[in-house]
Amino acid sequence: MERPLTQHIPLSGAALQLKEYEAVGGYSALRKVLQELTPKEVTEKVKDANLKGRGGAGFSTGMKWSFVPMNVTGPKYLIANADEMEPGTFKDRWLLEGNPHQLLEGMIIAAYAIQATQAFVFMRWAYKEAAQIMTRAIADAYAAGYLGKNILGKDFQLDMQLHTGVGRYMCGEETALLNSLEGKRATPRAKPPFPQVSGLFGKPTIVNNVETLSYIPHIMNKGGDWFKSLSYTADGGTKIYGVSGKVNKPGAWELPMGVTMRELLEEHAGGMKAGLRFRGVLPGGASTDFLTDAHLDVKMDFVGVAAAGSRLGTGTMVVLDDQTCPVGFVHNLEHFFAQESCGFCTPCREGLPWTEKILLALEQGKGTYADLEQLEIHTQLLGPGNTFCALAPGAMEPLQSALKYFREDFEQHIKDKKCPYAHH
Amino acid sequence: MLSATEIEQITHELQQVPVKKAACIEALKIVQQQRRWISDESVADIAAMLDMSTAEVDSVATFYNLIFRQPVGRHVILLCDSISCYVMGYTKIKQALVELLHIGYGQTTPDDRFTLLPNACLGTCDHAPALMVDNDLYRDIAISDLPQILDQYL
Numbered sequence: 267m268e269r270p271l272t273q274h275i276p277l278s279g280a281a282l283q284l285k286e287y288e289a290v291g292g293y294s295a296l297r298k299v300l301q302e303l304t305p306k307e308v309t310e311k312v313k314d315a316n317l318k319g320r321g322g323a324g325f326s327t328g329m330k331w332s333f334v335p336m337n338v339t340g341p342k343y344l345i346a347n348a349d350e351m352e353p354g355t356f357k358d359r360w361l362l363e364g365n366p367h368q369l370l371e372g373m374i375i376a377a378y379a380i381q382a383t384q385a386f387v388f389m390r391w392a393y394k395e396a397a398q399i400m401t402r403a404i405a406d407a408y409a410a411g412y413l414g415k416n417i418l419g420k421d422f423q424l425d426m427q428l429h430t431g432v433g434r435y436m437c438g439e440e441t442a443l444l445n446s447l448e449g450k451r452a453t454p455r456a457k458p459p460f461p462q463v464s465g466l467f468g469k470p471t472i473v474n475n476v477e478t479l480s481y482i483p484h485i486m487n488k489g490g491d492w493f494k495s496l497s498y499t500a501d502g503g504t505k506i507y508g509v510s511g512k513v514n515k516p517g518a519w520e521l522p523m524g525v526t527m528r529e530l531l532e533e534h535a536g537g538m539k540a541g542l543r544f545r546g547v548l549p550g551g552a553s554t555d556f557l558t559d560a561h562l563d564v565k566m567d568f569v570g571v572a573a574a575g576s577r578l579g580t581g582t583m584v585v586l587d588d589q590t591c592p593v594g595f596v597h598n599l600e601h602f603f604a605q606e607s608c609g610f611c612t613p614c615r616e617g618l619p620w621t622e623k624i625l626l627a628l629e630q631g632k633g634t635y636a637d638l639e640q641l642e643i644h645t646q647l648l649g650p651g652n653t654f655c656a657l658a659p660g661a662m663e664p665l666q667s668a669l670k671y672f673r674e675d676f677e678q679h680i681k682d683k684k685c686p687y688a689h690h
Numbered sequence: 691m692l693s694a695t696e697i698e699q700i701t702h703e704l705q706q707v708p709v710k711k712a713a714c715i716e717a718l719k720i721v722q723q724q725r726r727w728i729s730d731e732s733v734a735d736i737a738a739m740l741d742m743s744t745a746e747v748d749s750v751a752t753f754y755n756l757i758f759r760q761p762v763g764r765h766v767i768l769l770c771d772s773i774s775c776y777v778m779g780y781t782k783i784k785q786a787l788v789e790l791l792h793i794g795y796g797q798t799t800p801d802d803r804f805t806l807l808p809n810a811c812l813g814t815c816d817h818a819p820a821l822m823v824d825n826d827l828y829r830d831i832a833i834s835d836l837p838q839i840l841d842q843y844l
Contacts, residue, residue: 353772353811391756392768392812394825427706432715433755435810449707449714451753467708510774510815517816552773552811584773584815598776602810608753 268496269504269520270484271477275364281399284406287367293412295483296371299378300420303486305336308379312482315490316502321347321438321475322551322579324568333462334380334470342382343471345447346373346479348389348396349431349438353552353602354584357506357518358476362389362396365480366403370426372482374412377424380472385426388443391433400428435606439655440473442608453610454655477506499524501567505578509535511585512542518582524570528562530583543588546671550579552599553660555667556586576667591687592672593679596665597625603661611654617644618661628676631684638676641669692735696721700739710740714750718757727758755810762805763798765843768822771808774815783819784808786833790840803843 274282274290287293299308313328334342346369350358361369373385387404389397404426407413415423434452436442441455444466465471481503485493494502501523507530508518514536521534527549531537538544546556549566555576557564564574571578586595604618621644624637645666648658669676678686692700703716717736722728728751730744737747751757758766769787771780787806791799798805814820817829821839828839 350813351811354774354815355811356813356815359813390813392809392822392827394827431754432719432757433810434753446715447712448709449712449716449750451750467712508816510818511777516818548773582815584777586777590777595773595776598771598773602772606810 267522270496271361271368271480271504271506272364272520274368275360279363281363281403282365282367284367284403284410287365291487292367292483293371293410295486296374296412297418299375299486300418300422305379305381308375308486311490312379312485315485315493317478317481317485317493318501318568319475320477320481320505320581322352322553322577324578327474327478330462330474331376331379331472333460334472335463336381338470341384341467341469342380343466343469344373344377344380344382344385345443345466345471345473346385346387346476347438347440347443347473348387348393348476349443350393350476350580351390351435351438352580352582353599354510354548355508355551355580355582356510357508357580357582359393359396360506360518361476361480362393363399366396366400367407368480368483369476370403370407370412372479373426374407374417374424375482375486376472376474376479378422380470382470382472383423383425385424386447387426387428388437388447389428389430390437391431393430397428397430404428434608435602436608436657439657442655443473444471451608453608456654497523497567499565499567499570501569505566505581507534507566508582509585510582511547512539512587512590513537513585514539524565524567526562527557527564527566527583530566531562531585535585538585538587544585545588545592546586548584548586548664549576550581550583552584552602553656553663554579555663556671557667558671576663589687591629591685592668592675593625593629594685594687596668597622597629599664600625600661603657607657613648613653614655614658617648618658620644621648621661621665628679629685631679631682633676633680635677635680638669638680641665645669692721692732692739693724696724697739700736704740711742711746714740714742714747715754718747718751718754722757726764727761760796761798763802765803765824766805766807768807768809768812770810770812770814770818770820772811772815774811774818775820778818780819783821783831783833783836786836790836804840 309331317327318324436452442452446452461471505523510516546558561574600622604622607614609615645662650659699720700717703713737744812820820829
């Protein structure tokens, strides 16, 4: 089983250095691209592979690049979104700390495809070690002639900068990220215009997730058919999956796209800790609908998880066990979303704190049946189409599915006038 | 008044951006690095240097979780309070920290040593519960680890 993204990451946890990366074929894809392919051919190759964005939305990467106008003068930008802040998600950290040059090579190739001359790694504040590793990697790449003017002797130049954020979930949304990079509050922008046409400082810009960009060198070297062959399903490639919660071996693994939830939970995560029963899981981070034991055989790809009523999201799962209160669990999520709402649009700014307060009241045994109705109404009012960006609709996904799958827990809090779980 | 070092560093940042305003977050980071927090005076000083209004700089400063608009202690403890850490019992870690330090969230010990703050997901969920002290990440923490962790920060 091939693991192109992570196979060269040293088991010690140390970062793969430039010389080590080159020794396993690193930067050969860039060399090949600059010698043999036009920018348009690079984009076509990514489109042919049908690489879908690994940041959560799952949009075709090649398609995204193809929207960048090619016959314009002035700067264009390429940005790696390394602002991993979706609760329960820790996959990009692995790539950033373990194989920084793989990301840089992917970024340089992506920048060539859209003819960008400036690139940024937008990294979240908390990733201190990753920031150090990336700073060194960027310096090494400049020294080796992979960045700067006349890259590998060709008529292509690219400057690379690391930007570390100051903490806000909204920065992961691509238009809010652009505002933050412009020194502003990280509020989302209206679309259209899309960033591909008018992004950073009003110039054409591509923002891609770390895992997505890390795949680019491999697709350039081995092609779309190889990429598709890695997967169990129609969504190609491998995927970095993760599991956290009360399982025996929480962790992250690079596996063929479309592995079942059962295999992930039972084989890789080692099943539930002794004495605990599985009740449900957020399959792709905090803003995805719960799935339950009825869904264990769901294939973890974009299509499979969507068909089961949730989203693949980031592919990093959070497990709910039978001794953790589902109401408390969802309250924790809505507290996060209420706090991280940028406050820019009313339904999100007002609605999320309301759901948080209702959930706290329920958890404290002060809830009523009318509160459950109010929560249901919120899942509609804060749903898709009613808010400026995807934050509030994402926040409603775990809530609406918890009300569906764990209804009896909500009702028991009302009947008993207290939380029936022992962990408080 | 901004120090010579702060002015020099902000000037360097201004050379990297197409419009002055774009250096706002970097300027806030630079001043906080020197002074631990951003006072009203610092907001006004940064505004003057970037040709922005104080309200505009403050709107940025107050937006971000890790720009501090109130004084903090010599060390800042950021306890992850997001979902995986919730499942793995961060609330008990919080209780233990409150008992050890005799402060709650948003407060600073009287000796100015620690400020305790909650923090959104630290991205190390397979090693929950987790916290950071300044730039250092601690993972898989148990209550019994806390005194040893805190002892390293004077």
